[in-house]
Amino acid sequence: xxxxxxxRRLLVxxxxxxxxxxxxxxxxxxxxxxxxxxxxxAEVGRAADVPAALREHPTAANVGAPPARxxxxxxxxxxxxxxxxxxxxxxxxxxALREYLxxxxxxxxxxxxxxxxxxxxxxxxxxxxxxxxxxxxxxWELAQPTRRTPDAEPYDLCxxxxxASGHAITLLRAPGQFAATARVGxxxxxxxxxxxxxxxxxxxxxxxxxxxxxxxxxxxxxxxxQLVDAGGLTTRLGVVNGIxxxxxxxxxxxxxxxxxxxxxxxxxxxxxDAVEIALAEADRAAHEQAHADRLARSLDAPxxxxxxxxxxxxxxxxxxxxxxxxxxxxxxxxxxx
Numbered sequence: 001x002x003x004x005x006x007x008r009r010l011l012v013x014x015x016x017x018x019x020x021x022x023x024x025x026x027x028x029x030x031x032x033x034x035x036x037x038x039x040x041x042a043e044v045g046r047a048a049d050v051p052a053a054l055r056e057h058p059t060a061a062n063v064g065a066p067p068a069r070x071x072x073x074x075x076x077x078x079x080x081x082x083x084x085x086x087x088x089x090x091x092x093x094x095x096a097l098r099e100y101l102x103x104x105x106x107x108x109x110x111x112x113x114x115x116x117x118x119x120x121x122x123x124x125x126x127x128x129x130x131x132x133x134x135x136x137x138x139x140w141e142l143a144q145p146t147r148r149t150p151d152a153e154p155y156d157l158c159x160x161x162x163x164a165s166g167h168a169i170t171l172l173r174a175p176g177q178f179a180a181t182a183r184v185g186x187x188x189x190x191x192x193x194x195x196x197x198x199x200x201x202x203x204x205x206x207x208x209x210x211x212x213x214x215x216x217x218x219x220x221x222x223x224x225x226q227l228v229d230a231g232g233l234t235t236r237l238g239v240v241n242g243i244x245x246x247x248x249x250x251x252x253x254x255x256x257x258x259x260x261x262x263x264x265x266x267x268x269x270x271x272x273d274a275v276e277i278a279l280a281e282a283d284r285a286a287h288e289q290a291h292a293d294r295l296a297r298s299l300d301a302p303x304x305x306x307x308x309x310x311x312x313x314x315x316x317x318x319x320x321x322x323x324x325x326x327x328x329x330x331x332x333x334x335x336x337x
Contacts, residue, residue: 015209017164132174172231199232212288304329
């Protein structure tokens with residue numbers, strides 16, 4: 001088993017929609033780059049949320065235009081650290097098909113026809129799960145120590161900013177399903193290889209992200225066994241994202257409650273308003289911490305808590321703050337495994 005979470009080659013970050021998966025995936029990637037790794041954060045479906053989150057990163061001056069490639073992919077440098085780097089890739093199933101056919105077929109009119117967008121639409125309509133298989137094939141390729149993409153350098157770690165829970169399950173299930181259905185041939189071989197890699201705890205692991213709410217924690221706990229059933233993927237880290245910082249001790253909270261109970265007659269505005277606001281903040285922080293504690297008690301993996309970043313978007317300072325919190329929660333070796 002790897003000495004730490006970031007020593008694996010593939011991390012799948014998933015969870016309920018709206019819990020901040022992209023933010024967590026980006027922060028994990030920035031932490032891995034800080035620790036000297038060449039890491040790529042991959043989004044499925046030509047999304048660009050990761051570059052948006054890092055737009056104000058202090059070392060983002062080196063961000064350039066995505067390079068054009070004949071397979072339709074772009075692998076874009078986002079952050080250059082002294083010894084590591086953070087890259088971004090958008091995974092398009094159409095481009096994955098073109099890349100696969102380029103590797104499997106000789107050049108010529110037939111190969112060009114099979115790479116057409118029109119044929120891709122027909123193939124995916126007639127073959128449920130093909131999009132997911134192609135996407136997983138490219139994610140697996142990004143995590144390989146030797147890349148099949150011409151002139152592409154390998155990464156030490158591929159972090160997948162996966163879709164929300166249900167689609168992530170479909171994505172993980174596709175390689176094994178195709179391997180079982182096809183049985184023989186290149187599709188079966190590739191499906192078998194990818195499925196085995198996902199199920200290898202030394203190669204891949206899941207990171208489940210939750211918000212500090214009862215529903216999100218319940219769904220996160222239900223997701224962990226579903227990931228195992230779908231692809232043998234073991235959850236090695238839970239993240240409670242967006243927790244309100246606890247600025248008040250229990251004693252402080254009791255004093256605030258006592259002041260609030262006196263009533264507005266004893267306190268004049270704005271003092272009375274400040275007490276009410278402070279008490280509401282203290283109550284919110286306590287409730288959110290209780291949800292985080294529940295996830296930590298019930299999830300068979302370490303759980304890290306990340307603070308809520310105020311304002312719209314994460315931004316430069318927010319990403320750096322989250323990286324610092326993850327750095328403290330994830331030792332370079334030892335744990336969590």
